[in-house]
Amino acid sequence: MKRNIMMIIEYSGTNFFGWQKQTGKRTVQGELEEKISKMLNASCKVEGCGRTDRGVHAKNYVATVVIERNIPLTNFKNALNKLLSDDVVVKKVKEVPLDFHPRFSAKRKTYEYIVDVSKTRSAINHNLVTHWTEQVDMERMVKAGQILVGEHNFKAFCSSHTNVTDFNRTIYEISVKKVGKFIKFEITGNGFLYNMVRIIVGTLLQIDKVKEENIVKALKSGDRSLLGKTMPPNGLYLKKVEYV
Amino acid sequence: MKRNIMMIIEYSGTNFFGWQKQTGKRTVQGELEEKISKMLNASCKVEGCGRTDRGVHAKNYVATVVIERNIPLTNFKNALNKLLSDDVVVKKVKEVPLDFHPRFSAKRKTYEYIVDVSKTRSAINHNLVTHWTEQVDMERMVKAGQILVGEHNFKAFCSSHTNVTDFNRTIYEISVKKVGKFIKFEITGNGFLYNMVRIIVGTLLQIDKVKEENIVKALKSGDRSLLGKTMPPNGLYLKKVEYV
Numbered sequence: 054m055k056r057n058i059m060m061i062i063e064y065s066g067t068n069f070f071g072w073q074k075q076t077g078k079r080t081v082q083g084e085l086e087e088k089i090s091k092m093l094n095a096s097c098k099v100e101g102c103g104r105t106d107r108g109v110h111a112k113n114y115v116a117t118v119v120i121e122r123n124i125p126l127t128n129f130k131n132a133l134n135k136l137l138s139d140d141v142v143v144k145k146v147k148e149v150p151l152d153f154h155p156r157f158s159a160k161r162k163t164y165e166y167i168v169d170v171s172k173t174r175s176a177i178n179h180n181l182v183t184h185w186t187e188q189v190d191m192e193r194m195v196k197a198g199q200i201l202v203g204e205h206n207f208k209a210f211c212s213s214h215t216n217v218t219d220f221n222r223t224i225y226e227i228s229v230k231k232v233g234k235f236i237k238f239e240i241t242g243n244g245f246l247y248n249m250v251r252i253i254v255g256t257l258l259q260i261d262k263v264k265e266e267n268i269v270k271a272l273k274s275g276d277r278s279l280l281g282k283t284m285p286p287n288g289l290y291l292k293k294v295e296y297v
Numbered sequence: 298m299k300r301n302i303m304m305i306i307e308y309s310g311t312n313f314f315g316w317q318k319q320t321g322k323r324t325v326q327g328e329l330e331e332k333i334s335k336m337l338n339a340s341c342k343v344e345g346c347g348r349t350d351r352g353v354h355a356k357n358y359v360a361t362v363v364i365e366r367n368i369p370l371t372n373f374k375n376a377l378n379k380l381l382s383d384d385v386v387v388k389k390v391k392e393v394p395l396d397f398h399p400r401f402s403a404k405r406k407t408y409e410y411i412v413d414v415s416k417t418r419s420a421i422n423h424n425l426v427t428h429w430t431e432q433v434d435m436e437r438m439v440k441a442g443q444i445l446v447g448e449h450n451f452k453a454f455c456s457s458h459t460n461v462t463d464f465n466r467t468i469y470e471i472s473v474k475k476v477g478k479f480i481k482f483e484i485t486g487n488g489f490l491y492n493m494v495r496i497i498v499g500t501l502l503q504i505d506k507v508k509e510e511n512i513v514k515a516l517k518s519g520d521r522s523l524l525g526k527t528m529p530p531n532g533l534y535l536k537k538v539e540y541v
Contacts, residue, residue, distance in 0.1 A: 063420040064420045064421070065421045110421055112421070139423040139424075141420050142417060142418055173378070173386060173388050174378070174383075174386055175307065176308045176309050176383065176385050176386040177308070177309045177425065177534075179384055180383075181421065290421075
């Protein structure tokens with residue numbers, strides 16, 4: 054009997070070429086399919102909740118795999134975790150209906166971006182946070198973030214390397230908080246365009262230069278050049294995917 | 298005029314073959330000598346406060362380099378940090394007397410070891426902490442640690458791969474603390490033998506199996522087999538070196 058197994062996965066993106074399977078490259082999807090196939094001695098296809106780029110991390114990535122074995126879920130999880138490398142781990146497993154798809158069924162996604170504003174960059178955390186030395190204005194960032202909340206055409210917040218034609222997305226929430234020597238951005242939306250989170254964070258960090266009126270203009274015109282820089286992938290985490 | 302420049306350095310040990318220079322291998326000492334030589338256009342020799350193994354991190358490693366240039370210290374530091382890779386950074390520089398040696402002048406060293414006792418290992422932090430699933434007894438660990446404080450022959454706490462003949466060392470302080478899902482060990486001594494911290498931590502974590510009386514016996518007999526396992530290098534940090 055076919056069973057659809059949902060996996061909540063944590064991975065460090067540093068040594069992966071992103072989520073999506075690519076011939077000859079180490080990817081999270083590729084690694085999962087390889088190890089699950091090996092474990093069950095049957096080929097399998099792992100579906101994911103979306104692409105993540107090279108270097109981007111995930112705290113709770115959602116993926117599914119359809120299996121035909123009667124293996125208890127705890128054994129499935131423990132055996133798989135023994136086969137997986139140190140930089141990827143299955144945190145939870147759960148059986149879900151066969152028509153559940155981690156991407157098409159997703160209602161909300163939350164990304165986190167961590168910026169280190171210490172004077173000197175950290176060597177130990179260099180893969181996990183992005184160092185930022187330009188002056189930042191917390192209050193202005195918090196306010197400017199609110200311009201983006203709601204449904205908008207986010208074409209300006211999208212890298213040109215995309216096949217997407219519908220740029221309308223809804224952002225439910227943006228929070229910007231100072232936690233010790235870090236600034237943590239958390240953005241929840243119904244979906245995100247390519248590099249959208251990284252451009253939002255770069256734009257808020259550079260708000261003194263970008264100015265609020267240009268965010269408004271960019272949402273209308275789709276003009277990428279009005280906004281701030283695209284932040285690097287380290288520092289970016291897929292934090293949560295919600296389905297109801 | 299010759300100037301002895303002290304550098305306080307942070308590095309992630311993950312992608313280094315330890316501190317000490319080795320032909321054809323990436324080491325912290327090798328990388329520093331290469332970049333400083335390049336920057337000053339003159340060969341140089343970097344002295345360190347001791348070896349660290351492959352995979353061991355440092356928060357405040359102390360090194361020195363003798364230079365003959367009149368470059369301001371801030372420029373030295375900033376220019377060097379631009380040349381260094383992301384996983385090593387100079388946090389502070391200071392001019393010290395020519396006879397100061399980071400290893401021979403050191404009085405106390407403090408190491409930290411971080412153990413993750415979560416049920417599921419962390420993929421994102423896999424290089425920075427060591428996952429531990431065996432049962433631990435905090436109170437018993439704290440007490441057993443005190444057996445080691447003072448001057449002892451630590452031969453039993455030393456890996457056999459060593460040229461050392463004097464195994465006497467003084468431990469000034471051992472602390473074991475639970476911080477969230479982590480156990481943090483901090484050990485201060487006048488010097489450490491090869492793998493000494495990693496064997497102390499393994500012995501305390503396995504104290505239920507090892508038993509206190511065997512620690513006492515091991516200090517007398519030098520018998521390594523009475524003690525716990527040697528912990529892996531990830532999780533270990535050189536935290537501080539003191540000179541007065």
